[in-house]
Amino acid sequence: MPVSSPTIASFGWSALLTVLLVLLCSACGQTSRESGNGGGEPEAIDAGEETTDATEPGEASAKRIEVSTLATDLEVPWSFAFLPDGDALVTERDSGRLLRVSPSGDVREVQTLPEGGSGEGGLLGVAVSPDYEEDHYIYAYYTTERDNRVVRFRPGEKPEPILTGIPVNTYHDGGRIKFGPDGMLYVTTGDAGDSGNSQDRNSLGGKILRIEPDGSVPPDNPFPGNPVYSYGHRNVEGLAWDADGQLYASEFGQDTWDEVNRIEAGGNYGWPEVEGKGGEDEGYVDPITVWPTSEASPSGAEIMVDGAVPQWEGDLFVTALRGERLWHLELNDKGEIIGRQKLLDGEAGRIRDVAQAPDGSLWVSTSNHDTYGSPVSEQDDRIFRLAPVGE
Numbered sequence: 001m002p003v004s005s006p007t008i009a010s011f012g013w014s015a016l017l018t019v020l021l022v023l024l025c026s027a028c029g030q031t032s033r034e035s036g037n038g039g040g041e042p043e044a045i046d047a048g049e050e051t052t053d054a055t056e057p058g059e060a061s062a063k064r065i066e067v068s069t070l071a072t073d074l075e076v077p078w079s080f081a082f083l084p085d086g087d088a089l090v091t092e093r094d095s096g097r098l099l100r101v102s103p104s105g106d107v108r109e110v111q112t113l114p115e116g117g118s119g120e121g122g123l124l125g126v127a128v129s130p131d132y133e134e135d136h137y138i139y140a141y142y143t144t145e146r147d148n149r150v151v152r153f154r155p156g157e158k159p160e161p162i163l164t165g166i167p168v169n170t171y172h173d174g175g176r177i178k179f180g181p182d183g184m185l186y187v188t189t190g191d192a193g194d195s196g197n198s199q200d201r202n203s204l205g206g207k208i209l210r211i212e213p214d215g216s217v218p219p220d221n222p223f224p225g226n227p228v229y230s231y232g233h234r235n236v237e238g239l240a241w242d243a244d245g246q247l248y249a250s251e252f253g254q255d256t257w258d259e260v261n262r263i264e265a266g267g268n269y270g271w272p273e274v275e276g277k278g279g280e281d282e283g284y285v286d287p288i289t290v291w292p293t294s295e296a297s298p299s300g301a302e303i304m305v306d307g308a309v310p311q312w313e314g315d316l317f318v319t320a321l322r323g324e325r326l327w328h329l330e331l332n333d334k335g336e337i338i339g340r341q342k343l344l345d346g347e348a349g350r351i352r353d354v355a356q357a358p359d360g361s362l363w364v365s366t367s368n369h370d371t372y373g374s375p376v377s378e379q380d381d382r383i384f385r386l387a388p389v390g391e
Helices: none
Strands: 020-022 044-050 061-071 077-082 088-092 097-101 107-112 123-128 138-143 148-153 160-166 177-179 185-188 207-211 228-231 236-241 247-251 257-262 289-292 298-303 316-320 325-331 337-343 351-356 362-366 383-388
Touching: 077 351, 077 362, 088 123, 097 123, 123 185, 138 177, 160 207, 185 236, 236 316, 247 298, 257 298, 325 351
Parallel strands: 020 044, 077 123, 123 177, 236 298, 298 351
Antiparallel strands: 044 061, 061 383, 077 088, 088 097, 097 107, 123 138, 138 148, 148 160, 177 185, 185 207, 207 228, 236 247, 247 257, 257 289, 298 316, 316 325, 316 351, 325 337, 351 362, 362 383
């Protein structure tokens, strides 16, 4: 049921879940699955091993993670962005509504944005200005009848376009926006069904773009006067930075391989010439990991930095739509993936976005009312919070 008033009545905090799921800390080779089990609530999670002063070397104690439901009855919650007070701004793709969700489960509508998308288009990414306490700017990426665009606005005000002309279609619209550690706004775009866009640096499609907060092109971009930061992408929907400022991105493949890429300024990631690995000899940048498309269809991404779970710090989390899970990818000091684990596997349906909250917990949204999904719960779509017991 859609949000109709700024009350908590329809979105109360659910009971914390108590079933334990043990996750192995090694690369997984489990059978892929397009459809999850469906039905009930997601299970609680064991975060893996933690050696403490109270244990002998080699001994370990599990850090137990509880999964709680923060919000229910949403309409394709597509993106999170946290405000300084700990509340999150959440976009609803198909309704065009921007919501404010508190850690206590209160859900309020901020305003409706004038998107005009269909299919995979609509109100997509949201970002909060790094100087929000001074300028109060919110940024959004949404679809119009003519293009995809990035706008900025203060709550209740008319959006001001700062980047327009991004190719649009009913699919491959990209849409994730995030501010990087450098204070620049990064924007992911899809090829909009025309793979030629991805290799054309004069097109904004199939790219990761980098712009100033006012929409201008930073002088240190890899191509002078051009917002393109990296190219040769098919459809990027996830961005995440590690503690050293290295950018990673999740990307939809076509029929064979989905990807995670370590992004280099000016890098060419190969689409449509290459899908998955195998492009290095041709001058393309290979992904650091791939999945069969049945196991992923990756959307949101986050790297836990100074989080609530010590075992997860520095690791990458990627949501899977078709794969119906949250992937936990263990990264080493070189940015290489040394372990892959499935969280919430088949328990909540399609998983759309993941973000680390200011308190160190992870927030995760479902996408079971989207174009390709179907509800697995009467409460769909939902937002979950993953945090240690008692926190």
